[in-house]
Amino acid sequence: MGVAYSNxxxxxxxxxxxxxxxxxxEMYSSAYFNKANALANIGKYDQAIDVYRETFLYENPxxxxxxxxxxxFENLKKYDAAEINYRKAIELKNDFIDAWLGxxxxxxxxxxxxxxxxxxxxxxxxxxxxxxxxxxLSFLPTKKNKLIMSPDRQALVLYKIAExxxxxxxxxxxxxxSLLERAKSIIKDPNPKNAGKDLVKVPELxxxxxDYYIYGLNDGxxxxxxxxxxxxLDPTSSKAxxxxxxxxxxxxxxxxxxxxYKEALNIDSTFAPAYRELGxxxxxxxxxxxxxxxxxxxxxLSGDNISAKIRYASxxxxxxxxxxxxxxxxxxxxxxxxxxxxxRALGYSYYETGKFDKSLIYIQKFLKNxxxxxxxxxxxxxCGRAYAKLKNDSLAAANLYIAFQMDxxxxxxxxxxxxxxxxxxxxxxxxxxxxxxxxxxxxFILQG
Numbered sequence: 001m002g003v004a005y006s007n008x009x010x011x012x013x014x015x016x017x018x019x020x021x022x023x024x025x026e027m028y029s030s031a032y033f034n035k036a037n038a039l040a041n042i043g044k045y046d047q048a049i050d051v052y053r054e055t056f057l058y059e060n061p062x063x064x065x066x067x068x069x070x071x072x073f074e075n076l077k078k079y080d081a082a083e084i085n086y087r088k089a090i091e092l093k094n095d096f097i098d099a100w101l102g103x104x105x106x107x108x109x110x111x112x113x114x115x116x117x118x119x120x121x122x123x124x125x126x127x128x129x130x131x132x133x134x135x136x137l138s139f140l141p142t143k144k145n146k147l148i149m150s151p152d153r154q155a156l157v158l159y160k161i162a163e164x165x166x167x168x169x170x171x172x173x174x175x176x177x178s179l180l181e182r183a184k185s186i187i188k189d190p191n192p193k194n195a196g197k198d199l200v201k202v203p204e205l206x207x208x209x210x211d212y213y214i215y216g217l218n219d220g221x222x223x224x225x226x227x228x229x230x231x232x233l234d235p236t237s238s239k240a241x242x243x244x245x246x247x248x249x250x251x252x253x254x255x256x257x258x259x260x261y262k263e264a265l266n267i268d269s270t271f272a273p274a275y276r277e278l279g280x281x282x283x284x285x286x287x288x289x290x291x292x293x294x295x296x297x298x299x300x301l302s303g304d305n306i307s308a309k310i311r312y313a314s315x316x317x318x319x320x321x322x323x324x325x326x327x328x329x330x331x332x333x334x335x336x337x338x339x340x341x342x343x344r345a346l347g348y349s350y351y352e353t354g355k356f357d358k359s360l361i362y363i364q365k366f367l368k369n370x371x372x373x374x375x376x377x378x379x380x381x382x383c384g385r386a387y388a389k390l391k392n393d394s395l396a397a398a399n400l401y402i403a404f405q406m407d408x409x410x411x412x413x414x415x416x417x418x419x420x421x422x423x424x425x426x427x428x429x430x431x432x433x434x435x436x437x438x439x440x441x442x443x444f445i446l447q448g
Contacts, residue, residue, distance in 0.1 A: 003034065011038040029058040033065065043272065043302040045072040046335070063093035070102050077307060079106040097136045101160050104132035108168050129168075130175075133161045151187045152200045158183035159208040166212050173216045180209050206230035207239055214247055223247055238264035238271040245277060249284075257281060272301035279311060288319030306336050313345060322349040340369045344379060351382050356389040377407035384416070393420040397429075411440050 001017040018035035021028055036051035049072045052065050070085035083106040089099040108129040140154055141147040158179045165176035183205050189197045210226035213219040224244060231240035245260030258281060264274040279294035295312040302308045309332050316325035326349045329342050347363030350356070363383045367375060384399030397420035404413040414437035421430035 011042045014038040027058045029055045032058070036068065040068065040072055040075075043075075045076050048072050061088070061092070063089040063096050063099070066092070067096065067099050067102065070099070070106075074102060074106060074109075077109070079109045082106045083110070095139050097139050097157055100132050100136035100139075101157065104129035104136065104161070105164050107132060108164050129164060130172075133164075136161065150200075152202050154186050155183040155200075155202045155205050158186070159202075159205045163208045163211065166208065166216055171216060173212070176212055176216065180205070180212060184209075201233045203230040203233040203237060203240070206233065207243060210240075210243060214250070220247055220251060236267065238267045238274060241267065242271070242274055242277060245274075249277075249281065254281060254285065270301055272298050275301065276308065276311065279315060283315050283318060286318070288315055291315040292319060292321075306332060306339075310339065310342070313342070317345060317349060320352070322352045325349045326353065340366055340374075343369070347379075347386075348382055351386055356386045359386045360390070377403045377410060379403075380406065381410070381413065384413075388416070388420060391423075393423045396420045397424075411437055414440070 001014075001020075003014075015035055015038045018031045018038065021031040022035070025031075032051050032055045036048045036055075039045075039048035039051060049069055052069050052072070055061075055065055066085045066089035070082045070089065073079070073082035073085060083103060086099045086103040086106060089096050090103070093099070136157060139147070140157060141149050162176040162179040162183070165172040165179070183202070187198045187200050187202055187205070189199050206226045206229045210223040210230070213226065214223035224247065227240045227243045227247070230243075231237070234240075241260050241264035245257045245264065248254070248257035248260065258278075261274050261278050261281065264271055275294045275298035279291045279298060282288070282291035282294060292312070292315045295308070295315050299308050299312055309328060313325050313328045313332070316322070316328060326346065329346050329349070332339070333342060333346075343362045343366035347359050347361075347366060350362060351359035359382065363379060363386065367379060367383070370379075380399045380403035384396045384403060387393070387399060388396035397417045400413045400417045400420070404410055404417070414433050418430040418433035418437070421427070421433065
């Protein structure tokens with residue numbers, strides 16, 4: 001029954017069926033594996049990882065299981081863990097093309113973080129991923145190796161690599177278009193009577209070609225042309241509509257973007273990314289209630305993943321719903337404490353709810369762990385004001401002055417610094433800051 005439900009994409013019912021099978025025979029490893037697949041399909045990646053690992057209790061680990069665990073970690077943006085599992089898959093099956101692809105993508109996505117495997121620093125350069133992609137490409141059919149693989153499968157390998165080259169922090173556009181043209185030639189019908197037609201439908205290829213044009217060349221016209229071709233090849237998919245909506249956001253044509261996101265949901269009302277993009281769009285328009293509603297829907301469809309929760313928390317803060325933001329952020333930090341920006345968000349939110357001692361703890365934690373370029377004047381503003389509320393006027397003045405040095409348009413801070421010195425009975429220093437405020441150019445005073 002579980003397989004039947006999965007085949008019609010009713011994954012919730014499939015999970016129930018697999019649970020029933022496991023209750024009858026707790027050593028039924030296939031039921032664990034299929035349940036994990038169903039969980040991954042509805043975006044519950046953390047749960048899926050746990051269930052995949054349960055299969056190891058009842059059978060020897062298989063390459064495909066490690067691969068799927070790696071894929072779940074990749075979707076959770078935990079690329080170090082993804083890399084570890086892709087490598088384990090390759091150890092068991094060296095010609096596992098998808099694992100080599102995943103390994104290359106993980107190496108690229110790790111950016112400037114440290115590799116858990118090699119202890120080498122990377123900087124988002126696709127040259128670091130290329131050896132793994134080249135290995136994947138070596139398993140494609142050639143006249144020499146005489147391997148057999150369907151055209152659509154070959155195209156998938158090529159466009160997945162090209163997609164990484166396009167969207168990397170350091171794109172490799174010549175390599176990307178070379179791979180995309182190669183993919184197009186593989187699926188092209190060789191019959192002269194069918195010139196311009198494809199042997200098989202590969203709509204995702206044209207989505208990536210569209211991405212190449214917009215992200216690589218900033219060519220919206222050719223991007224839309226390819227997105228529309230992808231839509232024509234698969235009218236039941238919402239992906240092309242979403243891409244066109246994103247393109248209109250880039251062009252600041254928000255009304256057309258809104259229409260395309262809604263069209264994507266008309267095709268598939270369970271298409272989670274459209275709710276995420278709608279949330280972003282409404283947040284941009286400062287319609288925070290609509291943003292929150294769409295982020296909530298995205299969360300319900302995407303399995304409460306971390307990136308979704310962070311977007312939701314951001315919308316709550318923008319809507320000044322600080323109490324709810326605090327609850328959401330603390331839930332995230334319980335399972336993943338690697339996002340330092342969340343310490344800043346908690347610091348701000350605790351301040352706005354009058355919990356100044358907690359505000360200080362998290363703002364200081366943020367400042368301690370942040371790279372200098374990530375620190376904003378407002379971070380020291382909140383820090384200084386929290387100290388002031390806790391009657392530590394010396395540190396209040398010091399932090400508020402740092403904030404003013406970072407952004408001299410914040411002239412109201414001069415008055416706050418002066419007040420702190422006055423409370424310390426350091427009247428000369430207080431007067432000097434009041435005089436600085438008075439001496440500021442009028443335009444700054446008006447902005448202060």
